[in-house]
Amino acid sequence: MKPDDFEELFTNCADEPIRIPGAIQPHGVLLTLLEPELNIIQVSANVATLFNHAPEALLGQPLRALLDAESAAAVGSMVEHDNFIDAPPLHVTFNGATFNGMLHRHQGVLVLEFEPLLENFKPRALNGRTSDLGKMLQRLQSAKTLQVLYEISVTEIQAMTGYDRVLIYRFEDEGHGQVIAEASAPSMELFNGLFFPASDIPEQARELYRTNWLRIIPNAAYEPVPLLPRLRPDTGQPLDMSFATLRSVSPIHCQYMQNMGVLSSMSISLMKGDKLWGLISCGNREPLLVPSELRIACQTIGQVLSLQISAMEALDLSRQREEKVEALALLDQAMKASEENVFNGLAQQPQVLMDLTLSAGVAIIEDKQLLCYGNCPEPAQILALHTWLQESGEPVFSSHNLASVYPPATEFQQVASGVLAMSLPKPVDNGVLWFRPEVKESLNWCGNPEKLLALDNSGKGLRLRPSTSLEIWKVEMAGISTQWSHGDRFAANDLRRSALENDLARQVLREQQAVRARDELVAVVSHDLRNPMTVISMLCGMMQQAFSSDGPHTSRRISSAIDTMQQAAGRMNVLLEDLLDISKIEAGRYVVKPVALDVGQMFEEAYSLLAPLAMKKGIDLSFNAEPGLQIKGDPERMFQVLSNLIGNAIKFTPRLGHIGISAISNGENIVFSVRDSGEGIAPDQLPHVFDRYWTQTENNPTGSGLGLYITQGIIQAHGGEIVAESELGRGSEFRFTVPKVTRDPHS
Template identity: 85%
Template sequence: MKPEDFEELLANCADEPIRFPGAIQPHGVLLTLSEPDLHILQVSANVAALFNNTAESLLGQPLHTLIGVEHAEVVHAIAEGDTFSEAAPLHVTLNGRDFEGLLHRHQQVLVLEFEPRLKDFRPRVLKGRTSDLGKMLQRLQAAKTLQALYEISVTEIQAMTGYDRVLIYRFEEEGHGQVIAEASAPSMERFNGLFFPASDIPEQARELYRTNWLRIIPNAAYEPVPLVPKLRPDTGQPLDLSFSTLRSVSPVHCQYMQNMGVLSSMSISLMKGDKLWGLISCGNREPLMVPHDLRVACQTIGQVLSLQISAMEALDLSRQREEKLETLAQLDQAMKASEHSVFDGLAQQPRLLMDLTVSGGVAIIEDKQLHRYGNCPEPAQIRALHKWLQDSGEPVFSSHNLASVYPPGAEFQRVASGVLAMSLPKPVDNGVLWFRPEAKENIHWSGDPKKPLALESSDAGLRLRPRTSFEIWKVEMAGISTQWSHGDRFAANDLRRSALENDLARQVLREQQAMRARDELVAVVSHDLRNPMTVISMLCGMMQKAFSSDGPHTSRRISSAIDTMQQAAARMNVLLEDLLDTSKIEAGRYMVKPVALDVSQMFEEAYSLLAPLALEKGIDLSFNAEPGLQINGDPERLFQVLSNLIGNAIKFTPRQGNIGISAMSNGEEIVFSVRDSGEGIAPEQLPHVFDRYWTQTENNPTGSGLGLYITQGIVQAHGGRIVAESELGRGSEFRFTVPKVMEESHT
């Protein structure tokens, strides 16, 4: 047979429709019912043998024709009240035999199942069973360790049910499972500690275990009983039996059971949250039917055990974390104390780093630097591994079988079969990698793990069959280290968090220091230059008196040069003031000292200062304010805003133009407007007018680009906002707001 044909058979097995078998186990009868009239839609073919009614005679009939009006009314009440989980089994006598009826709804159809009622099942156990169950639950809750919890569970369930073997099977991360506790009759083959391949319980079977707490097979040698009709009459689809107690199981699984030497089984799911953690698996050499009430008790045990496992694992994880906290605190302090970087601080504590994760070696990477301590791969191998880790995008990575995911790891698996790594999101290569050496160990499998399934011939050709051998199969595992615990992974994540916080704190400190240095430089430069500028201005004034413009030609030239020097000095003073203001705004330390100001008085002062500039260009300058307006503002700074906006308007408005300045109340604010009939600002430039160093270079060769940026800073420092609107050829308008002085209320 070709390998691809075998793979196809495996795929077909994995896709077997176990939810829709179209048949049930023969020890009971299944019916599907319409709602709300409770007419029989489907029935299992064995209804004739067990109930002495043919399937054809029951189809389409109301349920009461089979079980009587009283029982049918109980079924109707359960369905109408949606109380399936709370309802007691329906006890009926049919064809001279007692049956229990169990009801559930799935995919918009009622499913009613009848099982034989076992009155005399193990009277020794059933007598006082409720108290026994209570005592057993107390013993479960009193268990001090997880292993003790497992041992109590399997021993008690075996005593309650009488199964020859009860074991707990835990699923491992790799997909396979291990038997971690077992209670078996002396004659049974022991499986405790053995591993079973993942294919023994395919993924779709695991999903069914996840959604349904319990499954029972009283006799694996049964012949499936088909449903009549095969498909649902209301949908034309197969009936989903996911939650059916009588669901027929895969024939491969029935053969698997018989190969293991058992004919009866019961499985109880163990859940951790919404994930399948494991199974309580019960098996018996002879057919065994466990009554419903005892199955409910076993399911309760499974649910309590699931909660106990989750709680005790959580406590164990908490303990693992607490054991790491002191070392993590010491490493955090080392990162804080380092003068250079967090990784330099870690490099000073290699023993602490290795103790943190119980590793045999550690490597610390920061850009071109690579520090190695203990038993590590070669530098080139570490660099290559680190690049692969960076490309994977996982900030924290762990593997106890590195070569299985990173084939080059086979070259150094002796020293680094296990790797735990963390890195920070920085532009340079960085990270910490912990290494654990290969720990060769013998894994004991139940049968050859490489041959979980075999082939056999049948009338339909070749088909898969489960393995027949469960003899212990010893496999030496190479390239595997001891597993990284939850505590180890927690430590790597916490160290990464701490490194990020410390690295960010360093960056913030460096930026703060850079800002302070810049501010100090600007202040020193401004102070050191302001004095010379003042001296230059004074000397220019003195020289101006000595050289009258009415004097000889040489005197006029000197006088003109002095005028230029005075203008340059004044210009430099303005620039120095702008630089100081800009520095304060960027640092968030721009302060204003607001007082109550009269808007009309502000406008008068602005007009007296700026009107001469407007008159030189024949520009009509008008001020208009609502009477009695008062604002909370810094007089010097707000005058600077008005001067800047009006000065710009004069600069960019052609001769004979007009500029209007207004102020009006808008609730709790005063809205100022400076509108001109100038050349306007291009649409692509308008969003940037308040940016640093933005300037409209045309007609403004000496602009610094800081005026509007500072203006915006002053307005925002007052708690206001400023906006600009403009249209090329039609002028611009700048509007800003300042809080008004609120009138005191009188009572």
């Protein structure tokens, strides 16, 4: 047989239609009903032998054709509710035998099941005693450790149900499972500690365990009983029996049970949140049907046990974290104390770093520097591994079988079969890699994990069947280190968080120092330049007196040059003042000294200064303010704001245009507006008008792009806001708010 054919059989096994087997186990009867009439549309074939009714005669008939009037009415009352948990028991008698009814609703159909009512079920005493639910829950609550909890659970469930073997099976991250607790009759083969391959419980079976707390097989040697008809008449599809107690199970699983020496089983799911954590698996050498009341009690136990496992695991995780706190604090202090960077700080505490994760070696990478402590791979191997880790994109990575995901690790697996690594998002290579050596050990498997299933050529074609040999199979594990615990991974993540915070604090400090140095440089340059510029302006004035613009041609040329020098010196002084303002704004040290200012007087001063500029272009300049308005403002800075906004408006408004300046009261603020009839600002540029160095290049050859940025800083320093609106061809409006002076009504 070709390997591809064998792989196909594995796939077919995993895809086996276990939810829609079209058959049930023979100890009970199943029928499906359509609401609201409760007409029977499917029935199991064994209704003839167990209930003495021909299945064909029941199809399409109301439920009362099978049940007595009282029982049919009871079912009718049950279906009026969304769930049937609180409904009274449904017991019916056929052929002298009493049956218990179970009802559930799924995919638009009611599924009604009947199984024998076992009123006198008494499990045999095990170890000299029996158990009950109340006492069992008390014993579970008394457990102080997880292992004691597991052992109490299996012992009590065995005493409660009478199964020959009860074990707890925990799923590992890799998919396979291990028996971690077991209570068995003396004659039973022991499985405690053994590993079982992941293929023993395929993924679709695990999904059923996740959605159903309980599954029971009273006799694995049964002959399935088909449903009649095979497909639902209402949908033409097979009946989904995911939640049916009587659902027929995979023949491969039945064979597996018999190979393990049991004919009856019950499985109780153990959940951690919405994830399947494990199973309580019960097995018996002889057929055994546990009453539904006892099964419900077992389901309750599974739910309580799941909660306790989750709670105790959470306490264990908390303990693991607490064990790391002291080492993490030492490493955090080392990173803070380092004068260079966080990784140099970690390098001062290599033993603490290794003890943090119980590793045998650690490597620290920072830019071109690689430092190794303890037992580590060769530097070239570490750098290659680090490159691969960076490409994976995981900020924290862990593996106790590195060669399985990174094949080059086979070259150094004796030193580093396990790796735990973390890195920071920086432009240079960086990270910490912890290494654990190979720990060779033998795992005891139940059967050969390399030969999980055999071929069965009996019957129609080839199919897979469980291997009949389940003897203990020892496998030597290579390339494996001790697993990284939750505490180890927590430590790596917390150390990374601490390193990020320290690294960010260093960056902020460096930037603050750079800003401070820049501010000092700007202040010194501005101060040192102001005096020479003042001298230049004075000398220009003196020279201007000597050369009249009305004199000869040479005098006129010299006079014009002196005017240009004076204008340049003036612009230089303005630019120096702007640079000082920007430095203060960006450092958050821009200070204003607000006093009560009369808005009308402010407008008069602005008009006297700026009206001549407007008149030169024939621009109509109007000021309008509500009478008596006063603001809290710095006189010099507020005049700077008005002169800047009105000056810009004059600059960009064409001849014979109009500029209106207004001020109105609005709550606790005064709203100022400077509106012009100029060319406007392009929509894509409008969001950037207050950016540093933004300037409108048209008709603005000398603009520095600092005026509006500083204006915004001044308004914000007063506790106000400034906004701009504009439309091409229709002009612009700048509005800003400043707190107004409120008068005491009693003054």
